[in-house]
Amino acid sequence: MASVLSDYIKKEQMLKQLQEELQALESNSELKKELEFKEKLQALMTEHGKLVRDVCEMLDPSYRSSSVKGTKISSTDGRKKRPLKVYKNPHTGEVVETRGGNHNVIKEWKAEFGNEEVVSWVVEERA
Structure with a gap:
């Protein structure tokens, strides 16, 4: 039982620390700007019926043909399409x-x- 209690206390302390860090981030003006931008961008995409993939392809035509796995979001699992x-x-x-x-x-x-x-x-x- 003591190990369960000590585990609980550790997790409670970690939670408190994370809550403090989260509160500090929430007051960060840079984060507020980025969240506002993200919300506006998502609203614009919804208004025009566009997906993240569509916007990425518009901004970077090489987006789909990126050969480096994991650097770009893709609709596939990263494998090249067979001919x-x-x-x-x-x-x-x-x-x-x-x-x-x-x-x-x-x-x-x-x-x-x-x-x-x-x-x-x-x-x-x-x-």
Whole structure:
């Protein structure tokens, strides 16, 4: 029980210290300016139907293409998008567009004709 009580007392002291720091920050004029700016910016974005991503792309066109993971907010998990591959089966004329190797039709073709042959059917590849 004593360890629980001492833990409680420590946390209570930490809370008191954090509350004091928070009060000091709240009286900081620089923080007040930044909070006011943030509120106005969010209101403007809402008024115009824009997301943070949209604003970042407007201000920095290289925003989406940033290759350094973690430096910019992104709608993905930071991985580069796979290229779109367009396959055309010369036997049937069927066309399949896919960004991954898990496409069921491509799997069927590879099982029937072999991987190397199906890979040679790529007629277009784009980002």
